[in-house]
Amino acid sequence: MKRRQFLQTLPQNRFLARFLTRAGGLASLGTWIGGLGASPARAAGEAPPCNCGDCPSCHSAQAGQTPAIAFYYGSRIPLDDLRAFDWVVLEPEHALKQDPEVVKNLAPRTLALAYVSLGEVRPDRPYYNDIPKAWLPGDNPAWGSRVIDQTAAGWPQFLQQRIIGPLWQAGFRAFFLDTLDSYQFLAKTDAERKRQATALQSTLRGLIAAFPGIRLLPNRGFELMDATLAKATLAVAAESLYRGWNATSKQFVEVSEPDRQWLLARFGELRSRYRLAGVAIDYVPPEQRPLARETAGKIAAAGLIPWVADPALESLGVGTVELVPRRVLLLHSCQNGDSPELLNQSAHLYGAMPLEYLGLVPEYRYVGAPAITEPLAGRYAGVVLWADRSDVPDATDRLLARARAEGIPLAILGQVDPSVLTAFGLRVGQDALPGPLAVQRQPGTPNGEIVPLVAAANAFRLDAGPGSQVWLRATAADGQTMDGAAITPWGGYALGNFAVFNLPGDSGTRWSVDPIAFFRAALRVTDAPMPDITTRTGRRVFFVHFDGDGWVNACDRPGSPLACEVLVTEYLEKYRTPTLGSIIVAEVSHEGLYPALADQGQKWARRMFALPHVEAGSHTWSHPFDWVAASDDHNRGTPTKALPYGNYLPVPNYTFSTETEVVGARNYIQNKLCPPGKPCDMLLWPGDCNPPNKAVALAYKVGMRNINGGGATITRSEPTLSRVWPMGIPKGRDFQVYAACSNEETYTHNWTGPYFGFERAIETYQMTDSPRRLKALDVYFHPYIVTKQAGAMSLHKVWQWAIRQTTHPIFGKQYSDSVLAWRQATVAALLDGGWRLRGTPALRQWRVGEHTARPDLERCSAIAGHTTHAGMRYVHATSDQAILRVGGQSPLPYLIDANADIIRFETMPGGGWTLEFAGHVPLQANLTLPPGWRVQTGPAVQVQLGTGTARIDSRDTRAALRILPKA
Template sequence: MIPRRLFLKGIAPLTWPLPAALAGSAAAAAASGSSLDGAPRTTQAAAPLQSLAFYYGAQIPFDELSAFDGVVLEPEHALAADPAVVARLAPQTLAMAYVSLGEVQASRPYAADLPAGAVVGRNPEWDAQIIDQTHARWPAFVAERIIAPLWKAGFRAFFLDTLDSYHRIAKTDSARLQQAQALRATLRGLQQRYEGIRFLLNRGFELVDAELAPSVLAVAAESLFQRWDPQSRRYGEVPEADRRWLLDRFAELRSRYGIAGVGIDYCAPAERALARQTAQRIADAGLIPWVAEPSLTSLGVSTIEVLPRKVLLLHANPDGNTPDLQAESAHMYGALPLEYHGFVPEYRYVGDATPVEGPLAGRYAGVVLWSDRSEVPEPARALLRLAREQGVPCVILGQSEPALLRDFGLQPGVDALPGPIRVQRLPAVPAGEVLPLIAPTDTVELAAGAGSEVWLSALARDGRRMDGAAITPWGGYALGNFGVFNLPGAAGARWSVDPIEFFRRALRVSDAPMPDVTTRVGRRAFFVHFDADGWVNRCDRPGSPLVAEVLLREYIEVYRTPILGSAVVAEISKEGVYPETAEAAQQWARRLFALPFVEAGSHSWSHPFDWVVAAGEQSSHRPYNPLKYGAYLPVPGYRFSTETEVVGSKRWIEQNLLPPGKACSMFLWPGDCNPPVSAVAAVYAAGMGNINGGGATITRSAPTLCNVWPLGIPKGGRWQVYAPMSNEQDYTNNWTGPFFGFERAIETFELTDAPRRLKPLNLYFHPYVVSNAAGAKSLHKLWRWALAQPVHTIYASQYFASVLAWQRAVVARRLDGGWQLRAPDALRQWRQPLPSAAPDLRRSQGLAGYNEHAQMRYLHAVASTVVLRTASELAAAAPRLVDANAAVVRWEAMDQRLEVEFSGHGPLDVRFEWPPGWRVKDAASRGWRIEREAGGVWRLASKHSRGSIELEFRAG
């Protein structure tokens, strides 16, 4: 049930001090780490609200709403979506529950239990019962039946609606006064019963007095400049007289009690520019704005405007939330370029008729259709039409049908063009990876239309043409082989267009900062992990030592790089498939996991090669080489169980291989690395991270982005995180030779770093790679190459966490200029395309510095919230952290002093740029060596893995 609309008519500064009583109690609670009722603190500490959102829908965009300081939610929808909604949004966003005090609709859970005689009227517009505020039992009913369940659920702030409904039943001044006094008394009772309760009032100007004011966060009113008339169903301007009346009421509250005002206006979803202008007008009037469509199921504009990062990615697989999605072109090819631009693909089957709640504008950056089938069902066509109507960019790739193209004003012909066909790439168009071969049977006459930029055309012998790829006024398209071309002879695939540039133009990508998982403090992230296969193999060298011994002695204990190691229980257990080597294998595993720089993971119990087949789950995808391997290892007496594979293996490894206090925290997908939903759910339920699948094998002989996989794939609402790089199998033809082939991974490392940084640096292998002399040499070569690069070493678990944080990160424009960036703590790196203006470190907040690489500027955050402001002229007026091989764990910037603490996994290496007059204080005593580099950059090095730096300014 969507609550009734705000029933309002319509000056405080955008930031304001809270009333002293409320601010004091909140400060005490913040200091104690508890909420105002003594429970663990889950809500935002009492702080000035600068931005505010109202969202009443059931499909709640939690991540986007976390950009705002406060959000009003319909509690029944919010708690159904997530019972821990308040904690989920805290501490950055204060969740407020919608509560109607003047009226009760029949859909409310307490509607049937209203006190006898409390209902005195009916509001036919909203089919609601009007309450007599003077009823003796009403205050207790509000406290016990309405507020108490919400308080128990964690809400501490409430948006109180229908406060003026008593005007419908109170016809005299005396009657209205009695109703208002009774309503005020109800609110005071809530103050006394629920310590620290806070109210956002929907109008109710007459209710606020000195006693109530300390609990009032703000007072809201709708229709200050733009309004919606539900009778005529039209938007329009608000008359000046109505606006002046509201502004006077807001001014009275501000002058008397210092209470802020909130202006709520309405604009059509397609009128995004008008929404921004209206929000600015409301802000200029001294109010916090919220401008949206009237159902309040959209992401509107406040003092910030969330920049949509989600893209609806439509595909043709009806089982799109299962392993079958992995084979869809939308996933294999479409997701990577979207992710490069900072977009989060939201996969959706073309035949899904479930409506997307609310307007698409403001919530989605685009709608991309990539179908591997020519038929496009009506649900997908309707969604694309809606997006176009609302000004949301649309992109069409893959197979398509004429009806869909006609929806976009294109007029495809009926007959194929006569051959031979000559494909032409138009001048000044970015080059793709190949100029595709187009058969006459794959053509029809087609013109891109007015205002379009044609990228590829197929020219027939009679002069007719098919514009196969183009950027259009509504987005863009690249049909069939004009998008991705399958090379003859099953030799792979190539992009016919530059996918990064194609999506940039088609989706109207701006220069907004976006979160980044490839980089840490300006340096390419680097981590190592290995699947446990071959731990008990023998090496081809004198004495035939176990692979486990050689890998540990000659690599892991030598390079001492943070690494994720794993074990397959069936290969290492005495009850497994290799009992004769189990004791030695376990000894070497214990030595491995005892190392402080090794984190522990499970590579499953029986190493399922095809988990779907092993578990007996139905799927249309092809089993992984079942005749050679079987679905999983033939463990004596073992009956396959997902619970055993995940929880059982984790428990066994912890009990038999790990030192006390160390947990098996990661799961490394085995076999075809395409687990079913149930397996992914089990891993998350066990509290483990996960990795594997995907990868990258781009090389100079196959320089294609078709060989670079995206970040991961959704499985049942959870995320399977792919490995950034492929292991030796893909370079050695499944370990059949050439065994030195793994050395070519260096080409992949380089091509995923330039001309664009697509992936972090990831050394991923199986232990058996060292069983062969050529393989052993290749692993040394790769490891040494990686450590010779300017990298920032991390653990695989940190990468996993950063990918999940990347999905949740929020970018928002600020009305006062600049950007607001928010992300969970696992992500501290942002990037912005060049040549965008450089940050002004003096005026930005939560930003330590930046550097530039491969067409991007990498921004180093030191807080979960960053306010990024830029300067038209770059002036080095503040110290700038250029890059570091360690994390910033403390950053305290003052006018003339800066204190920074770093923590890494080896000797510290940090680069700074500081203005004239600044210097490092007590560098030698803190263990730092300093040397000057070109361009005014200083390098600071320490033999320690943790250290602090103090910079100070001395005039003259």
């Protein structure tokens, strides 16, 4: 097709294929979008040419992967998920509103590109009224936009100062340039077209001169490209190579063969002349995920980089990689869903932990929240409704229906109106069943912790319907049945007591179904690898942390030494494991509660923080027992409540202040108690451990991490997963990290006895490690535990037990960082098989089911080894990005486990690799060593060879090894 002939089709094929984003009506990506900076002239899998060494292109090149691009124009931007991609084109007004530092927060792995329209402008753009109307002589009625005269004398300067300049100041260095050939609306002759194109070409050169280092991603503009522009161009884009969208008829269409060949020819010209890559963006319905994968595969086979998504570019589509969704919409009944009230919702208490174990990130959402408009497919692994009230708003009904239509699995638990179930095809009766009821677990289904009692008043006839597997069924006296828990073709449900049963006498709770098996089946959880925080380099994570309570309490022993002295001399200086210690300022300050003991308290605090294996933490200034109430009292000007200690400690002349509790306490500890250079950058939440959002936000703002709340108290006498809390809870835009396990208060009935009760924490540690590893090993206590001899002995017993286990010791801050990293980590499926795993240095442990084939190390990247435990295979990544492929019989040696992090992993010329570790205790590591391989180490490292294995021991916490083939 000749160029003129093609241009005659533009009103139908190009301009009508452009669309508007729903939020704000912004002019969106042009019909022929595109391009990632990988050169199709190169072999498949190669990265585009770039020499900076630090951009996402270079990172991908080093990993041997073609950079992956995504376009996302919606207003609710999934920033964490977008880290799975190398380049992301965003609508900047949406992006900067959500996160003013979006460019910085996506870096260094992901390059953010700002959408900019050069050929048209809509009236809703903030700069529209400042553009002289003489510059806008034409319009595009299909989209309500005005066409810009590229020859207008002031347009290049306006573009630089009013459009690109502010985005440059916001951090953007790369720009997707849309509507580059809209001047065709104005130009009716060849001469006019040439004049417009020449002016636009000059405008683009002006951008390059005005903004050194700028990178461009033009939408089409094939005729504009020259050598100067090519140097600043990442790629050139176009859309609808195989499948497109007709905006007039609102229909998905197949692209004709002539149009496809014309586009391929244009891409080929740029490839051969300038070595520029092409990216093709195609459109398919969000619910047709298999078709999206098929189309992406065809685009890749044509030598282009694909992006296949919905026409509004508000979904996470399929490209060079396909995100494996980890987010789960967790719908709950708490109207103030980002407040401390969320803590008591069943969705949080019971639903979050099993989801997290499966690698899924709960995204809490109130059932009455405004409707979600963007597609769910590709972004969410599932939707879970766990309501504590039976009323479900219409918006949630529509959300559930939309999820089902898009193929998103659903799980429904708790109190639900029967009308919700009938919408999913379940047959529901109107009347209560006559008692008594007999509940039975159906054959071939997983065991729960209890077979629940169900009152007749709470039961009704319910048939799970065809294609369902019933897990729990209640049978009435007249033979009618209620299928109370089942896996269905659309997901699964467990209603009321069929999910969690409250034991009689308010004596606890039990799961009626196996929650992990239930969510795995209902949400169709795959075998894709997931990040893990319980394990590090193949060994269970172990850390110690304590709150500051009772630092200057007297011990019940001869001489009445203070708890701080006993704790430092008999524990911290004896057990040299990484420990997070904290102080309450009110307990050690001369202006605090115990001025006569302040010198002693400060002396032992300084001695403690001088220990290299103790990191400094704050347990606040006045230990708020109820921070929300204390803040409310202060804001109302009312005195502290006397219940029974008040909302915070009664510090003389102290006025409660969140600033003092967070920043003031941190500064006091860091400046007066820590040795020079040691920061106090951990905040250990006090009291009910349910701080308000503003306290959590302030901690992050001043660079502090946080921990406390949650935990785990599962024991042999209470063997229930309902006693195991999730990793933490959202507080506004931030996240409160829970302790992995609970402290002695739980085991000693709030320190009323038995005082040796803390030794039962060992039961918790064991039961959260097998049959599933649910939690890190966290020895967590208060200093006052040593004031009673029984308590002191229990702490010795627990600590000694912990250090005898095969663990990976870390600091509390490392654990807190790993939780945050876990929430951001991404898993993406590669078009050619395998997965691309992205995390941070805080988290490089991944896991798959033990039944999954072993990693094929010859086809993996940045994978040092693996080990198995409790049904899982733990895979050790050595970089922020790793490629995992499984299967095959790799003859290579690999790392089984270690008690230290891998800080260097390099292959050597001629075979073999270098491995360097850094930890906090003397190094231990285990390797497989096939015949003919050997280990080369330094003098401080001992190697003990076994049958096909090597045990590494060192007196130092750091060590380097060389694994070499037979000479």
